[in-house]
Amino acid sequence: MSISPKTTPIYQTSVFTFDDLNALENYFAEPGPQYMYTRYGNPNTDELAQEINQLEKGAGAVVTSSGMSAILTAVLVYAQAGDHVLCAEEIYGGSSSLLSQELTRVGISVTYVPTVDIYSLEGYVQENTKLLLAETISNPMMMVMDLQRLAQTCQQKNIKLVIDNTFASPVITRPLGLGADVVIHSVTKYLSGHSDVTAGVVVTKEAETATRAAQIMRTWGLNLSPFEGWLAARGLKTLKLRMREHSANALALAQWLQQQPQIQAVFYPGLPDHPQHELAKSQGNGLYGGMLSFRLADEAEAVNRFMRALTHIPFAPSLAGVTTSISYPAGTSHRGLTAEQRENLGITVGLIRLSVGIEEVKGLKVDLGKALAAV
Ligand SMILES: Cc1ncc(COP(=O)(O)O)c(C=O)c1O
Known part of the structure; x- marks a missing residue:
């Protein structure tokens, strides 16, 4: 008898087994369908990442333990100690706390850009500025960002554009198609949709950016649990x-x-x-x-x-x-x-x-x- 479940079962395990050293070497040569340790990857979280990647039309996606860890991952992909980031002034309070109170402590400085200056960025970009973080629809004043215009400015200024698409969802707007480099979501919100999951995702325009985001997720331990991945993938279907x-x-x-x-x-x-x-x-x-x-x-x-x-x-x-x-x-x-x-x-x-x-x-x-x- 072969068992063929219609939906993906929950792989509620922290680790996977190997037959021998050859199997381990095969995994490292090509992780592909084989798994080793859930913090590195798990079928449930991978399925969720792939589904969201398709919706956002990205080159790759990594799911994380929360929207906050998705923002952290996105910033760390591009910035390190000594670098500077820009952030739209109208932003979720947790995002500004992360930037102002935590990332400044590890040497990443931040400047907030008022809405009137957001499409010119005149006077805000420094030599060490790496990115601009903004929201498609701002929390809580519902200001809508012209993403194409913003992306053009960022390209001219040679900085990356990271968009928090939580309020819109890819059903309403796909920032990557409008020129953003990275999209993040609090999957806790519309993507899972039932107020029973805390999760995040980073979706990237370039495949190598997703590879770097995955490295950060694993090494900083920002991974999502299999069960939450399963629940979110279930919610995403509707x-x-x-x-x-x-x-x-x-x-x-x-x-x-x-x-x-x-x-x-x-x-x-x-x-x-x-x-x-x-x-x-x-x-x-x-x-x-x-x-x-x-x-x-x-x-x-x-x-x-x-x-x-x-x-x-x-x-x-x-x-x-x-x-x-x-x-x-x-x-x-x-x-x-x-x-x-x-x-x-x-x-x-x-x-x-x-x-x-x-x-x-x-x-x-x-x-x-x-x-x-x-x-
Ligand atoms: C727009 C936005 N981005 C990010 C977050 C952070 O997400 P999480 O609570 O899943 O960490 C929130 C949370 O409310 C949010 O509203």
Whole structure:
């Protein structure tokens, strides 16, 4: 009897066995389908990497233990002690903490580029500048980056472009096709999609960059576990369907939220008055994603009343799950910034981030409407 499972089984093992020394030598000559040690590679994590690589149309991909370790890997591929990196000012707070608080300690310096200067980079590039890190759709203000324009500038300045594509996913935008050198994701979010995995991925335009990223992943011990790889690969199978539903629901809610008197502003690229709406439309495959932010009165108690009055939508400091949740950037993702930095970015006391799920939108409006009435 031959056993042929339709889906890949979970290879929940830390190590693989060899028959003899010849088998070991064969592995080192051509790792290929043979495996040695899960930190080096495992069928479940390799499958996930290959699937994401295909979606992003990359030359190679490496999965990691988290989105943070994916960013770390991408930076370490290009930069070492004595080097300098640029980072878009509007970025996930954890990314800026990694750069400002940790990588500076090992000799990699960072400069943040305000959005007004991002397409010229005039005055920011030094002799030792290696890369620019930016997000396709920024967290949490939903600013959309013109990736083709950004890639042209980076090429002119002879630096690499690393794009965090977490909020968009490859269903909406494929940065490598627009000129980025590396794409990273927090796979924790849309790619796995069910709020039950923490994972990351680095996808590269050049195959040798992926080989170097794999070396860093192995040696720094940034690998993903087989079970999380399996779960993420399972979630990934429905990415396209989920992104369509997330996007349709988010657009409907953004339009509805704009009409509510308690709301001062709604930030969603699908709204015609969003500053990059036309760009989002052309770069985003007609979809705008499932993330939006809105501003209530800038009073902590108004935010508290809103949160407490929600029945079905929890306050959960993550995003991109199939069920809707809210988060509070000033107190979670961007907590590490100073109050002045947050204010400059528009992350005020009243700013709430909504991760729109794939439920019926009618029920979401009822829950949000009730909470807004309590504000
Ligand atoms: C845009 C973005 N990039 C990276 C990360 C880090 O990912 P992880 O939490 O999987 O390490 C996050 C986490 O929220 C994120 O929102």
